[in-house]
Amino acid sequence: MAGSTPHATPDGGRSSxxxxxxxxxxxxxxTRSAASDACKAGHLKVNGDRAKPAxxxxxxxxxxxxxxxxxxxxxxxRLITKRLSAAAAADCFExxxxxxxxxxxxxxxxxxxxxxxxxxxxxxxxxxxxxGR
Numbered sequence: 001m002a003g004s005t006p007h008a009t010p011d012g013g014r015s016s017x018x019x020x021x022x023x024x025x026x027x028x029x030x031t032r033s034a035a036s037d038a039c040k041a042g043h044l045k046v047n048g049d050r051a052k053p054a055x056x057x058x059x060x061x062x063x064x065x066x067x068x069x070x071x072x073x074x075x076x077x078r079l080i081t082k083r084l085s086a087a088a089a090a091d092c093f094e095x096x097x098x099x100x101x102x103x104x105x106x107x108x109x110x111x112x113x114x115x116x117x118x119x120x121x122x123x124x125x126x127x128x129x130x131x132g133r
Contacts, residue, residue, distance in 0.1 A: 014079050014081075015058060015059075015079075016056035016057060016058045016079065017056065017057055017079045017080070017081050018053065018054050018055070018056065018057070018081075019035075019039060019044055019046055019051045019052075019053065019054075019055045019056070019057045019063065020032060020035040020036040020038075020039050020044075020053040020054075021035075021081045022057045022063075022076065022079060022080065022081070023035040023038070023044060023063070023065060024083065025080045025081055025082060025083050025084065025089065025092075026074075026080065026089045026090075026092050026093050027083070027086060027089045028065050028067060028072070028074075029067070035053070036053040038065065038066070039051050039052055039053040039055075040052075040053065043065060043066035043067075044063065044064070044065050044066075045063070045064040045065075046061055046062070046063055047061055047062050048062070048064075051063075057076050057079065058076065058079070059076055059077065059078065059079060060075065060076065061075070061076045062074070062075055062096075063075075063076060063093075070097075070100075071097075072095070072097045073095070073096040073097050073098075074093040074094065074095055074096065074097075075093060075094040075096060076092070076093055077091070077092055077093055077094055078091060078092040078093075079092070080092055
């Protein structure tokens with residue numbers, strides 16, 4: 001076939017793309033070089049194995065990405081190499097990331113009026129009681 005891409009499927013799409021290219025195209029990372037650096041640092045895994053930047057991703061593969069200190073789990077639903085709009089990119093993967101644990105409520109910060117001076121012993125005890133100490 002003249003002009004066909006390697007790894008082409010009968011419908012004209014690709015059967016696999018580079019993991020760094022896919023992660024950038026679906027907006028997991030701002031730049032392709034950031035996606036490539038994440039692969040080299042071991043922050044991207046495909047089907048549980050550390051991924052090199054050129055590792056292929058196929059439809060149905062599980063991609064785990066450490067983004068912003070949180071591990072995100074994605075299933076590749078469509079393969080793209082060009083960056084699309086955020087809405088179109090969201091159709092290319094299924095997010096399987098578990099919900100984060102509920103945040104515990106911290107007591108509000110106690111503010112003193114400016115120029116009020118140091119708290120008295122009684123005020124300090126009340127402040128510590130409010131803070132739960």
